[in-house]
Amino acid sequence: MGLLKDLRQKAAQWLTPQAKVPTYKNVVVQQNIDRRxxxxxxxxxxxxxxxxxxxxxxxxxxxxxxxxxxxxFWQTSPTVRPLSEMHAGYERNHxxxxxxxxxxxxxxxxxxxNHDVYSSIMATLSVADSVEKFFEAQDELAQAQEEAKxxxxxxxxxxxxxxxxxxxxxxxxxxxxxxxxQEALECALEDVEVASQCQQQAEQAVQRAVGQCAANxxxxxxxxxxxxxxxxxxxxETFHAWGINDGELQKMPFQERYDLAQKxxxxxxxxxxxxxxxxxxxxxxxxxxxxxxxxxEVIDVEFSGxxxxxxxxxxxxxxxxxxxxxxxxxxxxxxxxxxxxxxxxEHLERGAIIALCDTSASTTTTDKHxxxxxxxxxxxxxCLLDQAKHDKRDxxxxxxxxxxxxxxWYFPKGEGSITQLIECVEHKWNGGTSYEAPLNRGVRILAxxxxxxxxxxxxxxxxxxxxxxxxTWFDDFRLKKDSxxxxxxxIMCGTDRVGDGDLALVxxxxxxxxxxxxxxxxxxxxxxx
Numbered sequence: 001m002g003l004l005k006d007l008r009q010k011a012a013q014w015l016t017p018q019a020k021v022p023t024y025k026n027v028v029v030q031q032n033i034d035r036r037x038x039x040x041x042x043x044x045x046x047x048x049x050x051x052x053x054x055x056x057x058x059x060x061x062x063x064x065x066x067x068x069x070x071x072x073f074w075q076t077s078p079t080v081r082p083l084s085e086m087h088a089g090y091e092r093n094h095x096x097x098x099x100x101x102x103x104x105x106x107x108x109x110x111x112x113x114n115h116d117v118y119s120s121i122m123a124t125l126s127v128a129d130s131v132e133k134f135f136e137a138q139d140e141l142a143q144a145q146e147e148a149k150x151x152x153x154x155x156x157x158x159x160x161x162x163x164x165x166x167x168x169x170x171x172x173x174x175x176x177x178x179x180x181x182q183e184a185l186e187c188a189l190e191d192v193e194v195a196s197q198c199q200q201q202a203e204q205a206v207q208r209a210v211g212q213c214a215a216n217x218x219x220x221x222x223x224x225x226x227x228x229x230x231x232x233x234x235x236x237e238t239f240h241a242w243g244i245n246d247g248e249l250q251k252m253p254f255q256e257r258y259d260l261a262q263k264x265x266x267x268x269x270x271x272x273x274x275x276x277x278x279x280x281x282x283x284x285x286x287x288x289x290x291x292x293x294x295x296x297e298v299i300d301v302e303f304s305g306x307x308x309x310x311x312x313x314x315x316x317x318x319x320x321x322x323x324x325x326x327x328x329x330x331x332x333x334x335x336x337x338x339x340x341x342x343x344x345x346e347h348l349e350r351g352a353i354i355a356l357c358d359t360s361a362s363t364t365t366t367d368k369h370x371x372x373x374x375x376x377x378x379x380x381x382x383c384l385l386d387q388a389k390h391d392k393r394d395x396x397x398x399x400x401x402x403x404x405x406x407x408x409w410y411f412p413k414g415e416g417s418i419t420q421l422i423e424c425v426e427h428k429w430n431g432g433t434s435y436e437a438p439l440n441r442g443v444r445i446l447a448x449x450x451x452x453x454x455x456x457x458x459x460x461x462x463x464x465x466x467x468x469x470x471x472t473w474f475d476d477f478r479l480k481k482d483s484x485x486x487x488x489x490x491i492m493c494g495t496d497r498v499g500d501g502d503l504a505l506v507x508x509x510x511x512x513x514x515x516x517x518x519x520x521x522x523x524x525x526x527x528x529x
Contacts (some may be wrong), residue, residue: 056314074113080092092145134189134221157195283386303336306339309342316329351455351486382421396408399424401431432465464493
């Protein structure tokens with residue numbers, strides 16, 4: 001009976017329940033907030049749902065793989081689980097995610113996608129094709145996984161057979177002939193040991209195949225991430241060119257932002273997004289250099305320690321002798337230096353900025369850099385809109401061409417929807433050029449504001465065509481201009497034809513822009529506005 005007892009003790013090592021290592025289908029460790037982000041992403045994006053369904057049908061991986069891809073881009077510092085903790089069949093996911101997270105490119109890409117649901121979804125969709133092709137080509141890993149699965153099943157069956165033999169041995173322990181039970185138990189133990197060894201070898205083969213997968217995928221995934229980064233950068237540049245900031249983008253639902261991006265990409269001005277963006281940035285920088293309010297006029301002198309206001313005579317005196325230098329420092333500390341005293345002009349509410357944009361047929365003409373006049377005209381109008389928004393002035397965009405071709409859009413305090421803005425920029429008449437109709441429209445708008453005691457408006461006439469005005473009309477226009485107190489700024493775009501028409505006659509100041517690559521070419525106008 002001693003041999004049977006020894007065999008049963010040996011069998012107990014296999015039959016005693018072992019603490020199993022938990023297995024997961026997600027490679028990237030997720031917190032509650034990460035799971036909520038994934039749920040939100042699947043709710044907002046039908047493209048993500050379709051991708052998960054596709055992966056489920058082809059590879060049996062489904063939502064887990066898509067969630068891992070997105071978390072690799074969304075999280076600030078993604079943590080990858082050990083391969084040993086992965087659920088059987090999900091080792092390929094581990095290879096893909098590990099390769100992505102060890103790529104230097106992912107850091108550049110994550111600078112855009114980090115905690116941005118939309119960008120993370122778009123990056124996931126961008127690399128999905130490469131991941132799919134990679135999976136389809138990994139026959140060796142698929143075979144290794146299948147063999148590991150079969151080995152695990154065989155090991156489970158061997159343990160079950162050993163358990164059955166142990167139960168039979170328990171029934172005859174101390175009674176009858178134990179020979180048959182001993183032989184059965186010995187065979188079952190041998191089978192378990194062999195099956196366990198096969199399972200270990202199969203799991204090692206899977207790990208080797210996973211490592212080889214990562215090496216094979218390196219180039220494929222890098223190309224996909226590089227393309228995803230470029231696409232997202234272009235998209236962001238386009239959004240910024242249209243004046244949509246990152247805060248507004250973060251608040252947009254996925255589908256709304258996706259549709260808007262597609263619309264802006266298909267817009268005929270899309271390839272000039274960088275140019276438009278540079279012009280708006282340059283105009284913004286110019287606004288920061290404008291004279292500060294509160295120092296418009298010197299009215300007296302006073303004592304202070306403000307070196308910017310200290311009289312020049314105080315500085316000169318301090319240079320004459322060391323005693324005066326020490327006295328200068330003492331007065332500076334005690335705020336007793338003679339200084340200019342300023343008074344600030346009272347800044348009342350100002351009238352609208354009215355951008356009169358020529359959209360005649362000739363505005364399709366390009367400069368030597370291939371930039372159409374229409375692009376420059378409308379980029380300038382966008383800068384004027386930014387100026388109106390900054391100063392909280394009403395803004396009116398007027399698209400004009402021939403005498404009866406005129407349309408306007410109103411932006412109260414410079415505010416309006418992106419849909420309205422796109423409509424302004426895309427609108428084009430393709431007719432001739434008439435100054436009188438748009439200027440009349442501007443007078444009507446400013447006259448309406450004058451009734452509300454809002455004065456000092458500005459009309460900016462941006463055109464590429466020379467046009468004569470009727471003498472009687474001009475006399476009437478000048479009287480209205482003096483009465484309402486507005487200014488007219490004329491800009492001749494893409495040509496020097498000022499002498500051929502009456503732009504100089506109807507304008508207070510005039511500017512000529514023949515090349516469009518300089519983003520600072522309207523800095524003077526920004527200062528005056």
